[in-house]
Amino acid sequence: MGVYSLKNIQINMTKEDIISKLTTIVKPYVQNEEGFKNLNENTDFINDLEINSANLVDIILDVEDEFNIEIDNDSMEKMLSVKATVEVIQTKMNA
Amino acid sequence: MKSAEVKKRVVITGLGVVAPNGVGLPAFTNAIKKGVSGITYHQNLKDKGFSCCIGGVPTILEEKKLEYLTPLQLRGFNSTSILYGCMAGIDAWKDAGFSVKEHSELDYDSGIIFGTGTSGIEKLREAIYKIDDQNVRRLGSTSVVQTMASGISAYLGGILGLGNQVTTNSSACTTGTEALLLGFERIKNGKAKRMLVGSSSDSSLYTWGGFDAMRVMSYKHNKTPEKGSRPMSASASGFVPGSGAGALVLESLESALERNATIYAEVLGGNINSGGQRNGGTLTAPNSEAVQKCIAEALLDSGVSSLEIDVINGHLTATSKDSLEIENWTKALQRSGTNFPYINSLKSMVGHCLAASGAIECVASVVQIKEQFVFPNINCDDVHPEVSALISKDKIPTQMIDKNITILAKASFGFGDVNGCILFKKYSD
Numbered sequence: 047m048g049v050y051s052l053k054n055i056q057i058n059m060t061k062e063d064i065i066s067k068l069t070t071i072v073k074p075y076v077q078n079e080e081g082f083k084n085l086n087e088n089t090d091f092i093n094d095l096e097i098n099s100a101n102l103v104d105i106i107l108d109v110e111d112e113f114n115i116e117i118d119n120d121s122m123e124k125m126l127s128v129k130a131t132v133e134v135i136q137t138k139m140n141a
Numbered sequence: 142m143k144s145a146e147v148k149k150r151v152v153i154t155g156l157g158v159v160a161p162n163g164v165g166l167p168a169f170t171n172a173i174k175k176g177v178s179g180i181t182y183h184q185n186l187k188d189k190g191f192s193c194c195i196g197g198v199p200t201i202l203e204e205k206k207l208e209y210l211t212p213l214q215l216r217g218f219n220s221t222s223i224l225y226g227c228m229a230g231i232d233a234w235k236d237a238g239f240s241v242k243e244h245s246e247l248d249y250d251s252g253i254i255f256g257t258g259t260s261g262i263e264k265l266r267e268a269i270y271k272i273d274d275q276n277v278r279r280l281g282s283t284s285v286v287q288t289m290a291s292g293i294s295a296y297l298g299g300i301l302g303l304g305n306q307v308t309t310n311s312s313a314c315t316t317g318t319e320a321l322l323l324g325f326e327r328i329k330n331g332k333a334k335r336m337l338v339g340s341s342s343d344s345s346l347y348t349w350g351g352f353d354a355m356r357v358m359s360y361k362h363n364k365t366p367e368k369g370s371r372p373m374s375a376s377a378s379g380f381v382p383g384s385g386a387g388a389l390v391l392e393s394l395e396s397a398l399e400r401n402a403t404i405y406a407e408v409l410g411g412n413i414n415s416g417g418q419r420n421g422g423t424l425t426a427p428n429s430e431a432v433q434k435c436i437a438e439a440l441l442d443s444g445v446s447s448l449e450i451d452v453i454n455g456h457l458t459a460t461s462k463d464s465l466e467i468e469n470w471t472k473a474l475q476r477s478g479t480n481f482p483y484i485n486s487l488k489s490m491v492g493h494c495l496a497a498s499g500a501i502e503c504v505a506s507v508v509q510i511k512e513q514f515v516f517p518n519i520n521c522d523d524v525h526p527e528v529s530a531l532i533s534k535d536k537i538p539t540q541m542i543d544k545n546i547t548i549l550a551k552a553s554f555g556f557g558d559v560n561g562c563i564l565f566k567k568y569s570d
Contacts, residue, residue, distance in 0.1 A: 074212060074213050074216060075213060100282040101213075101282055103281055103282050104216070104217070104281045104282050104283070107278075107279060107281050
């Protein structure tokens with residue numbers, strides 16, 4: 047029953063909800079506060095937020111925990127921007 | 142910088158320490174003057190079936206960590222050796238008069254030699270469990286940097302922005318003393334102006350377990366932890382494990398004078414050698430001939446006679462090897478009885494901090510020179526008869542004494558039959 051209700055909540059999550067959760071996840075890794083203030087769908091993790099590339103794997107693990115999904119290697123490589131990450135999350139949640 | 146024809150004089154301009162009986166230089170100095178023990182009982186050792194359930198662990202509050210590491214650096218952080226090393230290293234660097242800024246200009250004239258035995262052993266355990274659980278992908282980015290041997294020098298190198306040699310050495314319980322001599326040589330030869338040197342060791346039962354299994358740790362003082370570490374004592378029954386870090390900023394005299402820096406003491410010279418596990422030496426026991434040669438050559442290198450030594454800070458772990466160490470000092474210096482210098486062992490207060498011991502004890506040695514005192518040997522009211530047969534009991538102070546110290550000899554000996562000896566001198570131009 048727990049799993050079923052959890053899945054329902056996930057499916058109903060809007061893009062804005064996902065971005066909001068993602069914003070909380072990336073916050074500790076951000077090194078450009080200006081970029082973080084202006085975070086939007088087109089924000090690039092490395093160019094705009096100056097996140098250390100080594101930390102991208104930590105963000106992916108945090109995303110997996112938060113959204114209760116598992117992200118494969120091919121999807122991981124795409125997750126360099128907010129937009130691409132939201133798409134991967136949506137795909138995995140609806141899978 | 143080209144290698145100088147004329148060798149540079151090297152002085153100490155900064156100190157930092159994280160010890161079981163004091164975190165930070167003022168607290169540590171106060172503790173060693175008063176003979177405060179940092180040894181406590183640890184229930185987790187008892188729970189895991191250790192014979193020795195006491196140890197020396199520095200007390201560090203969570204908020205204190207944020208003064209040294211960022212919240213991001215502390216995410217998934219599980220390496221006390223790196224934490225202690227960063228704290229001691231940053232403290233020493235600031236103590237030398239430098240600021241620590243995230244975007245400071247890269248300093249090619251300063252480097253780091255910061256040793257350890259194993260790095261982040263608790264983090265390594267975490268990683269091994271995850272991998273065995275077929276969860277290697279869950280290691281994230283924090284596993285490698287905290288478990289690589291050079292993790293400590295890598296963390297410090299980035300925090301301080303140093304561009305000279307940045308490396309980690311490892312020679313068991315000689316590590317810290319060796320780090321200092323390696324940094325000393327680099328400055329002496331004109332390869333660097335400043336070297337942050339030191340060593341650190343984890344507070345972990347996984348670091349200590351192997352020694353418990355070897356039966357070299359004391360199991361007789363679980364109910365009286367502060368009495369457990371008893372170097373040179375008749376009732377010594379093995380060493381008490383400790384942990385922490387010590388750090389020293391070494392600097393060419395000309396650079397220190399140019400900056401008008403506080404000078405704690407001068408490093409006159411020293412020697413590092415190995416007994417080759419020959420002539421009585423083994424992987425775990427010293428070749429006495431090599432120990433004596435190490436001390437004698439350290440004197441030669443420093444250009445001082447054995448009669449000039451005022452104080453010795455020994456290795457003296459509280460195992461059965463203490464009297465052999467004393468015998469080696471008497472032979473190397475050709476001094477014994479009442480003619481022997483004062484001698485003390487910091488391990489009576491903090492236990493054997495293993496890879497960190499040499500650096501923490503070098504800090505204690507230098508503080509004694511700077512403030513002109515000899516710290517007490519605690520737990521040594523019953524001097525071992527083999528020791529008192531070689532040197533006068535008066536030379537093993539059990540209370541702090543004020544003393545004009547000009548020259549202090551510090552030695553460390555480690556598994557692998559390796560030795561290191563340094564001669565420090567009170568600074569005068």
